[in-house]
Amino acid sequence: MSIPQNEQNHHEARASNDPSPERAQPLSSPLKMAMRRGRGESYRSASGYQTLSPLGGGSFGQVYSAVHLHSGSLVAIKFEDTSQQKRKNELLPYEHAIYQVLSHGGCSGIPQVYWLGKEDTTNMLVMELLGPTLESLRYFCRGTLSLKSVLMLADQLISTLESIHSRGILCRDIKPENLAMGRGPKSHLVYFFDFGLGRLYKDVITGEHIPYREGYEPIGAPRYCSQAAFLGYEQGRKDDLESLAFVLIWLHKGHMPWTSLLAPNIPAKLKIMGEMKDTDKLAEICKGCPDEFLTYLRYCRELEFADAPDYEMLRGLFRGVMQREGWVCDGVYDWCTGSDSEKGTLMPERFVW
Numbered sequence: 001m002s003i004p005q006n007e008q009n010h011h012e013a014r015a016s017n018d019p020s021p022e023r024a025q026p027l028s029s030p031l032k033m034a035m036r037r038g039r040g041e042s043y044r045s046a047s048g049y050q051t052l053s054p055l056g057g058g059s060f061g062q063v064y065s066a067v068h069l070h071s072g073s074l075v076a077i078k079f080e081d082t083s084q085q086k087r088k089n090e091l092l093p094y095e096h097a098i099y100q101v102l103s104h105g106g107c108s109g110i111p112q113v114y115w116l117g118k119e120d121t122t123n124m125l126v127m128e129l130l131g132p133t134l135e136s137l138r139y140f141c142r143g144t145l146s147l148k149s150v151l152m153l154a155d156q157l158i159s160t161l162e163s164i165h166s167r168g169i170l171c172r173d174i175k176p177e178n179l180a181m182g183r184g185p186k187s188h189l190v191y192f193f194d195f196g197l198g199r200l201y202k203d204v205i206t207g208e209h210i211p212y213r214e215g216y217e218p219i220g221a222p223r224y225c226s227q228a229a230f231l232g233y234e235q236g237r238k239d240d241l242e243s244l245a246f247v248l249i250w251l252h253k254g255h256m257p258w259t260s261l262l263a264p265n266i267p268a269k270l271k272i273m274g275e276m277k278d279t280d281k282l283a284e285i286c287k288g289c290p291d292e293f294l295t296y297l298r299y300c301r302e303l304e305f306a307d308a309p310d311y312e313m314l315r316g317l318f319r320g321v322m323q324r325e326g327w328v329c330d331g332v333y334d335w336c337t338g339s340d341s342e343k344g345t346l347m348p349e350r351f352v353w
Protein backbone atom coordinates (compact mmCIF):
# COMPACT_ATOMS: atom_id res chain seq x y z
CA MET A 1 0.00 0.00 0.00
CA SER A 2 1.50 3.32 -0.99
CA ILE A 3 0.48 6.77 0.01
CA PRO A 4 0.11 9.30 -2.81
CA GLN A 5 2.97 11.73 -3.01
CA ASN A 6 0.84 14.83 -2.60
CA GLU A 7 2.21 15.68 0.80
CA GLN A 8 3.47 19.14 0.11
CA ASN A 9 0.43 20.50 -1.72
CA HIS A 10 -1.76 18.88 0.80
CA HIS A 11 -0.03 20.54 3.74
CA GLU A 12 -0.04 23.89 2.13
CA ALA A 13 -3.72 23.72 1.43
CA ARG A 14 -4.68 22.46 4.88
CA ALA A 15 -2.25 24.58 6.85
CA SER A 16 -3.51 27.88 5.57
CA ASN A 17 -5.60 29.89 8.00
CA ASP A 18 -7.14 31.95 5.23
CA PRO A 19 -10.47 30.94 3.79
CA SER A 20 -9.19 30.50 0.23
CA PRO A 21 -11.55 29.46 -2.57
CA GLU A 22 -10.13 25.96 -2.27
CA ARG A 23 -11.44 25.68 1.24
CA ALA A 24 -15.00 26.65 0.47
CA GLN A 25 -16.04 24.89 -2.65
CA PRO A 26 -19.61 24.17 -3.64
CA LEU A 27 -20.52 20.55 -4.09
CA SER A 28 -20.86 19.34 -7.61
CA SER A 29 -24.04 18.33 -9.33
CA PRO A 30 -26.09 16.30 -8.50
CA LEU A 31 -24.86 16.47 -4.91
CA LYS A 32 -24.72 20.23 -5.17
CA MET A 33 -28.45 20.33 -5.89
CA ALA A 34 -29.40 18.02 -3.05
CA MET A 35 -27.10 19.49 -0.46
CA ARG A 36 -27.72 23.12 -1.20
CA ARG A 37 -31.33 22.56 -0.32
CA GLY A 38 -30.07 21.92 3.18
CA ARG A 39 -31.09 19.52 5.88
CA GLY A 40 -33.80 17.01 5.15
CA GLU A 41 -32.96 16.56 1.45
CA SER A 42 -31.13 13.46 0.52
CA TYR A 43 -29.11 12.16 -2.37
CA ARG A 44 -29.14 8.60 -3.68
CA SER A 45 -25.83 7.55 -5.13
CA ALA A 46 -25.47 5.12 -7.99
CA SER A 47 -23.52 2.91 -5.63
CA GLY A 48 -26.62 2.37 -3.49
CA TYR A 49 -26.20 4.85 -0.65
CA GLN A 50 -28.92 7.29 0.35
CA THR A 51 -27.79 10.27 2.43
CA LEU A 52 -29.81 10.95 5.56
CA SER A 53 -28.55 14.06 7.33
CA PRO A 54 -25.49 16.29 7.44
CA LEU A 55 -23.01 15.37 10.17
CA GLY A 56 -20.55 18.15 9.62
CA GLY A 57 -18.35 19.88 7.18
CA GLY A 58 -14.75 20.84 7.11
CA SER A 59 -12.14 22.45 4.95
CA PHE A 60 -12.50 19.93 2.19
CA GLY A 61 -16.03 18.68 2.05
CA GLN A 62 -19.23 17.62 3.67
CA VAL A 63 -19.94 14.55 5.76
CA TYR A 64 -23.39 12.93 5.72
CA SER A 65 -24.92 9.97 7.48
CA ALA A 66 -26.31 7.55 4.92
CA VAL A 67 -27.99 4.19 4.60
CA HIS A 68 -26.83 1.45 2.30
CA LEU A 69 -30.05 0.56 0.53
CA HIS A 70 -29.23 -3.10 -0.04
CA SER A 71 -27.99 -4.00 3.42
CA GLY A 72 -29.77 -1.32 5.46
CA SER A 73 -26.51 -0.53 7.27
CA LEU A 74 -25.83 3.01 8.42
CA VAL A 75 -22.61 4.66 7.34
CA ALA A 76 -20.94 8.07 7.15
CA ILE A 77 -19.93 9.44 3.76
CA LYS A 78 -17.32 12.13 3.29
CA PHE A 79 -17.77 14.00 0.00
CA GLU A 80 -15.11 15.96 -1.87
CA ASP A 81 -15.99 18.06 -4.86
CA THR A 82 -13.24 17.94 -7.43
CA SER A 83 -14.89 19.98 -10.18
CA GLN A 84 -13.37 23.33 -9.34
CA GLN A 85 -10.30 22.08 -7.57
CA LYS A 86 -7.15 23.94 -8.36
CA ARG A 87 -5.04 21.42 -6.48
CA LYS A 88 -3.39 18.74 -8.54
CA ASN A 89 -4.13 16.04 -6.02
CA GLU A 90 -7.43 14.96 -4.63
CA LEU A 91 -7.61 14.56 -0.88
CA LEU A 92 -10.03 11.72 -0.23
CA PRO A 93 -7.92 9.13 -2.10
CA TYR A 94 -5.00 10.26 0.08
CA GLU A 95 -7.03 9.92 3.28
CA HIS A 96 -8.32 6.55 2.10
CA ALA A 97 -4.74 5.34 1.59
CA ILE A 98 -3.88 6.34 5.16
CA TYR A 99 -6.93 4.45 6.47
CA GLN A 100 -5.83 1.39 4.52
CA VAL A 101 -2.39 1.47 6.13
CA LEU A 102 -4.04 1.87 9.53
CA SER A 103 -6.49 -0.96 9.01
CA HIS A 104 -3.62 -3.36 8.33
CA GLY A 105 -3.73 -5.98 11.05
CA GLY A 106 -6.77 -4.31 12.65
CA CYS A 107 -6.34 -1.11 14.59
CA SER A 108 -9.03 -0.48 17.20
CA GLY A 109 -10.13 3.10 17.72
CA ILE A 110 -10.10 3.84 13.96
CA PRO A 111 -13.34 3.79 11.92
CA GLN A 112 -13.63 1.08 9.33
CA VAL A 113 -13.51 2.35 5.77
CA TYR A 114 -15.79 0.50 3.36
CA TRP A 115 -15.41 2.15 0.00
CA LEU A 116 -13.80 4.96 -1.95
CA GLY A 117 -15.53 5.93 -5.15
CA LYS A 118 -16.26 8.77 -7.51
CA GLU A 119 -19.60 9.83 -8.94
CA ASP A 120 -19.74 12.63 -11.40
CA THR A 121 -17.01 14.95 -10.08
CA THR A 122 -17.47 14.05 -6.43
CA ASN A 123 -15.24 11.70 -4.46
CA MET A 124 -17.00 9.67 -1.78
CA LEU A 125 -15.36 7.97 1.17
CA VAL A 126 -17.79 5.58 2.84
CA MET A 127 -16.91 4.68 6.41
CA GLU A 128 -18.18 3.52 9.76
CA LEU A 129 -20.69 5.90 11.28
CA LEU A 130 -19.40 7.21 14.60
CA GLY A 131 -21.18 8.80 17.53
CA PRO A 132 -20.73 12.34 18.85
CA THR A 133 -17.33 14.01 18.86
CA LEU A 134 -15.61 14.78 22.16
CA GLU A 135 -16.14 18.47 21.50
CA SER A 136 -19.91 17.89 21.15
CA LEU A 137 -19.88 15.90 24.36
CA ARG A 138 -17.97 18.61 26.17
CA TYR A 139 -20.69 21.05 25.13
CA PHE A 140 -23.33 18.56 26.16
CA CYS A 141 -21.70 18.32 29.59
CA ARG A 142 -21.84 22.08 29.97
CA GLY A 143 -18.26 22.87 29.05
CA THR A 144 -16.06 20.49 31.01
CA LEU A 145 -15.57 16.77 31.51
CA SER A 146 -14.77 15.21 34.88
CA LEU A 147 -11.24 14.06 35.60
CA LYS A 148 -12.40 10.45 35.64
CA SER A 149 -13.91 10.70 32.14
CA VAL A 150 -10.80 12.41 30.82
CA LEU A 151 -8.50 9.78 32.33
CA MET A 152 -10.55 6.92 30.89
CA LEU A 153 -10.40 8.59 27.48
CA ALA A 154 -6.66 9.25 27.87
CA ASP A 155 -5.94 5.58 28.44
CA GLN A 156 -7.67 4.53 25.21
CA LEU A 157 -6.34 7.45 23.20
CA ILE A 158 -2.71 6.82 24.12
CA SER A 159 -3.12 3.15 23.17
CA THR A 160 -4.71 3.98 19.83
CA LEU A 161 -2.06 6.58 19.12
CA GLU A 162 0.59 3.95 19.86
CA SER A 163 -1.08 1.64 17.30
CA ILE A 164 -1.28 4.44 14.74
CA HIS A 165 2.39 5.28 15.24
CA SER A 166 3.36 1.62 15.10
CA ARG A 167 1.99 1.58 11.53
CA GLY A 168 4.29 4.45 10.62
CA ILE A 169 1.61 7.15 10.59
CA LEU A 170 1.41 10.52 12.34
CA CYS A 171 -2.01 12.17 12.84
CA ARG A 172 -0.85 15.83 13.02
CA ASP A 173 -4.39 17.11 13.55
CA ILE A 174 -5.51 15.84 16.93
CA LYS A 175 -8.38 17.95 18.20
CA PRO A 176 -11.61 17.18 20.07
CA GLU A 177 -13.56 17.65 16.82
CA ASN A 178 -11.56 14.77 15.30
CA LEU A 179 -12.17 12.34 18.17
CA ALA A 180 -15.56 10.65 18.48
CA MET A 181 -17.24 7.94 20.49
CA GLY A 182 -18.50 4.81 18.78
CA ARG A 183 -22.14 3.84 18.46
CA GLY A 184 -24.25 1.09 20.02
CA PRO A 185 -22.10 -1.66 21.53
CA LYS A 186 -19.02 0.45 20.73
CA SER A 187 -20.31 3.58 22.45
CA HIS A 188 -17.69 3.26 25.23
CA LEU A 189 -14.85 3.34 22.66
CA VAL A 190 -13.23 6.52 21.46
CA TYR A 191 -12.08 6.85 17.84
CA PHE A 192 -9.58 8.95 15.93
CA PHE A 193 -10.85 10.05 12.51
CA ASP A 194 -9.97 12.57 9.78
CA PHE A 195 -6.50 11.63 8.63
CA GLY A 196 -6.38 14.28 5.93
CA LEU A 197 -3.21 15.68 7.52
CA GLY A 198 -1.76 12.30 8.41
CA ARG A 199 1.57 11.27 6.98
CA LEU A 200 4.11 8.50 7.05
CA TYR A 201 7.00 9.28 9.37
CA LYS A 202 9.02 6.22 8.50
CA ASP A 203 9.75 4.21 5.42
CA VAL A 204 7.49 1.16 5.50
CA ILE A 205 10.19 -1.10 4.07
CA THR A 206 13.40 0.13 5.70
CA GLY A 207 11.78 1.63 8.84
CA GLU A 208 13.97 4.70 8.43
CA HIS A 209 12.61 7.84 10.14
CA ILE A 210 11.95 10.92 8.01
CA PRO A 211 14.65 13.57 8.35
CA TYR A 212 14.18 16.62 10.52
CA ARG A 213 13.27 19.78 8.63
CA GLU A 214 12.10 23.27 9.43
CA GLY A 215 10.29 25.98 7.57
CA TYR A 216 6.82 24.50 7.20
CA GLU A 217 3.63 26.44 7.57
CA PRO A 218 2.17 25.48 10.97
CA ILE A 219 0.24 22.23 10.51
CA GLY A 220 -2.76 21.33 12.66
CA ALA A 221 -5.24 23.30 14.73
CA PRO A 222 -3.32 26.14 16.49
CA ARG A 223 -5.20 25.58 19.76
CA TYR A 224 -4.04 22.00 20.14
CA CYS A 225 -0.91 21.53 18.04
CA SER A 226 2.47 21.11 19.68
CA GLN A 227 4.79 24.06 19.97
CA ALA A 228 7.14 22.48 17.42
CA ALA A 229 4.27 22.20 14.90
CA PHE A 230 3.42 25.79 15.66
CA LEU A 231 6.97 26.86 14.84
CA GLY A 232 6.86 25.02 11.52
CA TYR A 233 9.18 22.17 12.49
CA GLU A 234 8.79 18.67 11.05
CA GLN A 235 6.57 16.72 13.44
CA GLY A 236 7.29 13.42 15.09
CA ARG A 237 5.46 11.07 17.44
CA LYS A 238 6.18 13.37 20.39
CA ASP A 239 4.12 16.11 18.72
CA ASP A 240 1.00 13.94 18.42
CA LEU A 241 1.38 13.08 22.11
CA GLU A 242 1.82 16.72 23.10
CA SER A 243 -1.21 17.67 21.08
CA LEU A 244 -3.22 14.93 22.78
CA ALA A 245 -2.26 16.35 26.18
CA PHE A 246 -3.58 19.79 25.16
CA VAL A 247 -6.86 18.16 24.07
CA LEU A 248 -7.21 16.30 27.39
CA ILE A 249 -6.53 19.43 29.43
CA TRP A 250 -9.00 21.38 27.30
CA LEU A 251 -11.70 18.76 27.82
CA HIS A 252 -11.16 18.79 31.57
CA LYS A 253 -10.83 22.53 32.16
CA GLY A 254 -12.82 23.93 29.22
CA HIS A 255 -10.25 26.67 28.78
CA MET A 256 -6.57 27.13 28.04
CA PRO A 257 -4.33 30.15 28.63
CA TRP A 258 -4.87 31.07 24.95
CA THR A 259 -8.68 30.86 25.09
CA SER A 260 -10.30 34.24 24.33
CA LEU A 261 -6.90 35.74 23.59
CA LEU A 262 -7.12 39.29 22.32
CA ALA A 263 -4.66 40.43 19.67
CA PRO A 264 -4.76 43.03 16.91
CA ASN A 265 -4.57 40.46 14.11
CA ILE A 266 -4.21 36.74 13.45
CA PRO A 267 -0.39 36.64 13.06
CA ALA A 268 -0.05 38.51 16.36
CA LYS A 269 -2.48 36.14 18.02
CA LEU A 270 -0.61 33.11 16.72
CA LYS A 271 2.70 34.54 17.92
CA ILE A 272 1.33 35.01 21.45
CA MET A 273 -0.20 31.53 21.39
CA GLY A 274 3.15 30.05 20.37
CA GLU A 275 4.88 31.83 23.25
CA MET A 276 2.24 30.57 25.67
CA LYS A 277 3.28 27.03 24.77
CA ASP A 278 6.90 27.60 25.87
CA THR A 279 8.31 24.88 28.11
CA ASP A 280 8.47 27.24 31.11
CA LYS A 281 4.72 27.93 30.68
CA LEU A 282 3.65 24.29 30.84
CA ALA A 283 2.86 24.53 34.56
CA GLU A 284 0.43 27.35 33.81
CA ILE A 285 -1.26 25.26 31.10
CA CYS A 286 -1.65 22.32 33.51
CA LYS A 287 -2.94 24.40 36.43
CA GLY A 288 -6.00 22.72 37.92
CA CYS A 289 -5.02 19.26 36.65
CA PRO A 290 -3.12 16.57 38.61
CA ASP A 291 0.69 16.90 38.47
CA GLU A 292 0.84 13.92 36.12
CA PHE A 293 -0.34 16.10 33.23
CA LEU A 294 2.69 18.34 33.69
CA THR A 295 4.98 15.30 33.96
CA TYR A 296 3.48 13.99 30.70
CA LEU A 297 3.97 17.27 28.85
CA ARG A 298 7.51 17.77 30.14
CA TYR A 299 8.35 14.24 29.02
CA CYS A 300 7.07 15.03 25.50
CA ARG A 301 9.22 18.16 25.41
CA GLU A 302 12.30 16.22 26.43
CA LEU A 303 11.93 13.72 23.60
CA GLU A 304 14.13 14.21 20.55
CA PHE A 305 12.50 14.49 17.14
CA ALA A 306 12.79 10.80 16.17
CA ASP A 307 12.63 9.29 19.67
CA ALA A 308 10.16 6.46 20.26
CA PRO A 309 7.93 7.54 23.14
CA ASP A 310 7.34 5.32 26.17
CA TYR A 311 3.56 4.98 25.76
CA GLU A 312 3.32 2.50 28.63
CA MET A 313 4.89 4.99 31.03
CA LEU A 314 2.44 7.70 29.88
CA ARG A 315 -0.56 5.40 30.32
CA GLY A 316 0.85 4.47 33.72
CA LEU A 317 0.86 8.12 34.80
CA PHE A 318 -2.89 8.44 34.25
CA ARG A 319 -3.67 4.98 35.59
CA GLY A 320 -1.84 6.01 38.75
CA VAL A 321 -4.20 8.97 39.17
CA MET A 322 -7.22 6.70 38.66
CA GLN A 323 -5.87 4.36 41.32
CA ARG A 324 -5.10 7.17 43.75
CA GLU A 325 -8.65 8.46 43.37
CA GLY A 326 -10.10 4.98 43.81
CA TRP A 327 -11.74 4.99 40.37
CA VAL A 328 -12.07 2.01 38.08
CA CYS A 329 -12.09 2.19 34.31
CA ASP A 330 -15.75 1.17 33.98
CA GLY A 331 -16.59 3.03 30.76
CA VAL A 332 -19.17 5.17 32.56
CA TYR A 333 -18.54 8.68 31.28
CA ASP A 334 -20.18 11.94 32.38
CA TRP A 335 -22.63 11.85 29.48
CA CYS A 336 -23.82 8.36 30.51
CA THR A 337 -24.74 9.32 34.05
CA GLY A 338 -26.11 12.82 33.61
CA SER A 339 -23.57 14.03 36.16
CA ASP A 340 -23.39 17.27 34.19
CA SER A 341 -26.92 18.03 35.40
CA GLU A 342 -25.46 19.70 38.49
CA LYS A 343 -24.18 22.33 36.09
CA GLY A 344 -27.54 22.67 34.32
CA THR A 345 -29.53 20.75 31.78
CA LEU A 346 -29.59 23.03 28.77
CA MET A 347 -28.29 21.44 25.61
CA PRO A 348 -26.29 24.06 23.74
CA GLU A 349 -27.23 24.64 20.13
CA ARG A 350 -23.81 23.58 18.89
CA PHE A 351 -24.42 20.08 20.18
CA VAL A 352 -24.90 18.08 17.02
CA TRP A 353 -26.05 14.51 17.11
Ligand SMILES: Nc1ncnc2c1ncn2[C@@H]1O[C@H](COP(=O)(O)OP(=O)(O)OP(=O)(O)O)[C@@H](O)[C@H]1O
Binds near residue numbers: 056059130
Ligand atom coordinates in the same frame (compact mmCIF):
# COMPACT_ATOMS: atom_id res chain seq x y z
N1 LIG B 1 -17.31 8.63 10.40
C1 LIG B 1 -18.01 9.66 10.89
N2 LIG B 1 -19.10 9.44 11.65
C2 LIG B 1 -19.80 10.48 12.18
N3 LIG B 1 -19.50 11.77 11.97
C3 LIG B 1 -18.44 12.06 11.20
C4 LIG B 1 -17.63 11.03 10.64
N4 LIG B 1 -16.64 11.61 9.92
C5 LIG B 1 -16.81 12.94 10.05
N5 LIG B 1 -17.88 13.22 10.81
C6 LIG B 1 -18.39 14.56 11.17
O1 LIG B 1 -18.07 15.46 10.14
C7 LIG B 1 -17.21 16.50 10.62
C8 LIG B 1 -16.19 16.86 9.56
O2 LIG B 1 -15.45 15.70 9.22
P1 LIG B 1 -13.88 15.73 8.94
O3 LIG B 1 -13.19 16.28 10.13
O4 LIG B 1 -13.46 14.37 8.48
O5 LIG B 1 -13.86 16.74 7.71
P2 LIG B 1 -12.71 17.76 7.29
O6 LIG B 1 -13.18 18.41 6.04
O7 LIG B 1 -11.41 17.06 7.21
O8 LIG B 1 -12.77 18.74 8.54
P3 LIG B 1 -11.64 19.72 9.16
O9 LIG B 1 -11.16 20.57 8.07
O10 LIG B 1 -12.41 20.50 10.21
O11 LIG B 1 -10.58 18.86 9.78
C9 LIG B 1 -16.63 15.96 11.91
O12 LIG B 1 -16.29 16.96 12.85
C10 LIG B 1 -17.75 15.07 12.44
O13 LIG B 1 -18.69 15.85 13.14
